[in-house]
Amino acid sequence: MSERVVRIAARGDGVTTSGRYVPLAAPGDVVDEAGAVTPGRHHATPPCRHFPECGGCQLQHVDDEAYRAYLVDRVAGALAAQSVSIPEIRPSHLSPPRSRRRATLKAMGGAVGFNAAASHRIVDMRECHILRPELFALVAPLRRLLKGRAEATLTLADQGVDLLLGGVAADDLAAAESFGAFAANHQLARLSLDDGYGAQTRWEPVPVTITLGGVAVGLPQGAFLQATADGEEALVDAVREAVGDAATVADLFAGLGTFALALGARIYAAEASRDAAQALKVAAGAAGQPVFVEHRDLYRQPLDPAELDRFGAVVLDPPRAGAEAQVERLATSRVPRIAYVSCNPATFARDAKRLAAGGYRLDWVRPVGQFRWSVHVELAASFSRVALA
Structure with a gap:
C-alpha cells in the first residue's frame, strides 16, 4: 500500500501519514511498500554532485516552499x-545559495571538505553551493597545501579571507616561508596556525576587521x-x-x-x-x-x-x-x-x-x-x- 509524505522530520527524513520515516523524501512524495519514492511537487533536483554523501547539506532534495515550512514546523x-x-x-x-561566509573544513590525505554524514570520512569537495565563492576558491589550493590531518576555518572578513589552520605547525624556516608564500599568493587577510597550543598569527598585512552596524570591529581568531x-x-x-x-x-x-x-x-x-x-x-x-x-x-x-x-x-x-x-x-x-x-x-x-x-x-x-x-x-x-x- 502506498502512502504520502506529509512533513519533514527534525533530522531531514520524510514522514508519511502512518509515521514512517523515509530518507530523501519530500512532502508530497508517494512511497510504496518497498520504499520506492515517486517524487511529488516539492521534490527538487539537488544542485550539488556531493549530495547526499556530504554532511554539509541534508535537504537539497526539497524545494524552498517545503524548506520554509520545515523551519516553521x-x-x-x-x-x-x-x-x-x-x-x-x-x-x-x-x-541564498553560496552565501555562507564562515565554515570549518577538514583535510586529510589530500582531501578537503566537510565530513560525510554521520562519519569522520572527508568528502573531497569539488563544488559547493553554500559557501561564498571567495571561500570555495581556496579549497583546491588547500588540497595542495595540506597533506596531513588538519582543520581549516575560513571566515570572509572586510579585507578578504581569514584562514585558521588547526593541527598544523611551521617547524622550520622552509615551512614558515611556504605558509607565508601561500598567504601572499592567495591574498589572505590573515593566516593563523594552531598546533594545539593556541592560534598564532603568521600573516596579517593590516588588522583584520568585520563591519557590524556600519562599524569596523577587530575580528579575533575564531570569533563567532x-x-x-x-x-x-x-x-x-x-x-x-x-x-x-x-x-x-x-x-x-x-x-x-x-x-x-x-x-x-x-x-x-x-x-x-x-x-x-x-x-x-x-x-x-x-x-x-x-x-x-x-x-x-x-x-x-x-x-x-x-x-x-x-x-x-x-x-x-x-x-x-x-x-x-x-x-x-x-x-x-x-x-x-x-x-x-x-x-x-x-x-x-x-x-x-x-x-x-x-x-x-x-x-x-x-x-x-x-x-x-x-x-x-x-x-x-x-x-x-x-x-x-
Whole structure:
C-alpha cells in the first residue's frame, strides 16, 4: 500500500501519514511498500554532485516552499513540546545559495571538505553551493597545501579571507616561508596556525576587521560571526522591531556587537569572551557609539532583576545551550520587551516557557535559515511583559 509524505522530520527524513520515516523524501512524495519514492511537487533536483554523501547539506532534495515550512514546523514543534502557546510564526527567511561566509573544513590525505554524514570520512569537495565563492576558491589550493590531518576555518572578513589552520605547525624556516608564500599568493587577510597550543598569527598585512552596524570591529581568531551577512541582516531587522523605541538596551551574549552596534540606543553589552568584549569596546569607542561593554559570563553571573529593570529592552543571543540562568532572572524582572535570538529551537522553547510563567507574552517568532539546505534552524522572537507573576 502506498502512502504520502506529509512533513519533514527534525533530522531531514520524510514522514508519511502512518509515521514512517523515509530518507530523501519530500512532502508530497508517494512511497510504496518497498520504499520506492515517486517524487511529488516539492521534490527538487539537488544542485550539488556531493549530495547526499556530504554532511554539509541534508535537504537539497526539497524545494524552498517545503524548506520554509520545515523551519516553521521545527519552531512550532519545539514550542508545543513545552506547552507554550504558539504565537504568530512569520514566514521563514532563507539565505541564498553560496552565501555562507564562515565554515570549518577538514583535510586529510589530500582531501578537503566537510565530513560525510554521520562519519569522520572527508568528502573531497569539488563544488559547493553554500559557501561564498571567495571561500570555495581556496579549497583546491588547500588540497595542495595540506597533506596531513588538519582543520581549516575560513571566515570572509572586510579585507578578504581569514584562514585558521588547526593541527598544523611551521617547524622550520622552509615551512614558515611556504605558509607565508601561500598567504601572499592567495591574498589572505590573515593566516593563523594552531598546533594545539593556541592560534598564532603568521600573516596579517593590516588588522583584520568585520563591519557590524556600519562599524569596523577587530575580528579575533575564531570569533563567532553570523553564518551569512544576509541572515545577519534579517536577525538585526527582527531585533530592531522587537526592542522598538527603547532608549536603553541590554545586549546579553553580545559577541562582537552584531546587535549592539545596530540598534541606535544606549547599550549595555555583556560578553563572556574576553577577546570579543575587548574588540567591541575598542570599536564602539572609536566610532563614538554609546556602548558600555562588560566582560561577564552570564552563565555564572547573570544580571539580577535590579540590574535588568534599568533597561527598556533586553536582547538575548545565547549559544545553543540557551540562557536558562539569565532567563530565570528576566522572568522576575520588569523589563518591558525582550528580543531573543536562538540557534536551537529546543532550548529557546524551554526558555520561552519560563518567561511565559513569569508574565511575558511571546508575540511572534521568525525562523531564519542561514545554513541553507541543512537541518540547522535559527530564529528571532519578540516577548512583551503582560504582568509580573
